[in-house]
Amino acid sequence: MNLKTEANLLKISIFSTIVLAIIGIIFGLLASSSTIIFDSIYGLIDAVMTTLALIVAKLIINSTSKDFVNSRLEKHFTMGFWHLEPIVLGVNGILLISAATYAFINAIDSFLLGGREILFGYAIIITLISIVIELSLGFYIKKANKTINSEFLTLDSISWLxxxxxxxxxxxxxxxxxxAMNTNLQWITPYIDPTILIIVTILVIPMPLKTVKKALADILLVTPSELKSHVDKVAQNIVNKYGFNSFRAYVARVGRGRQIELYFIVPKSWPPKKLEEWDLLRDEIEKELGKEDPDLWLTIVFTTDFEWAE
Incomplete structure (x- = not known):
């Protein structure tokens, strides 16, 4: 993952969101449109969560560097910061769903109360500005993320869209x-805004659900079946190759991090081996599992006591 690219995209997203939100609040007040004001506040919430995403991304990268070992944070977060990523993603997704749900309820309430009269000219201007900025950033970030493959950028692009x-x-x-103003259809105008908002929110509420589901799975340490199958295959090949009795594998995905614990049951009849020999075997296993991956947390244990593997 290229942190600079991810960080720059997130910074652009944050800056654009704040600017658009401020402009939106101003035009919302001029138009007397609660929908525009709400949409702008929604944007500010998203900017805050994107800022948190940027901070977490930096922490994760820094925690995998050699300099982190001697840092002050390492004393308090010896297991790294991977666990923060699904938390931020989950909270972000839940906030997006909650905001859209609130907009839906607010639109229903407004409709039942007879709608709301607004100044459509100001509303149209800010809406056109918003569409241009939001579509441009949404598709730009989505395209850039094809090579970065960041969950943060995925959610951010979804948010813009x-x-x-x-x-x-x-x-x-x-x-x-x-x-419709000054026509026979003018009586409809107070109901237009809440009606369209109801339709839009029904469509957008489900969009972050996949991200929230994945984040919850990571937080709960649900074992990814694909990763578990790969680890089992590698471990079984090692067992067959060197004649171990068996193995036990414990696997979890936490954000972009992969945590793997492997226990190999060594026959008690084996002659003693030098520590260097065991280390060479660990290197072989690590290579098969992804040695160059900085987000891999790998523990390999060799023992003759089966209870240590349970």
């Missing part, structure tokens, strides 16, 4: 309302 889809809904509502 969610915002763009909501803005399209607003544009339809505000545009129709603008042209």
């Amino acid at each position: 969610i915002s763009a889809s909501m803005s399209f809904g607003y544009l339809i509502a505000f545009g129709f309302g603008y042209f």
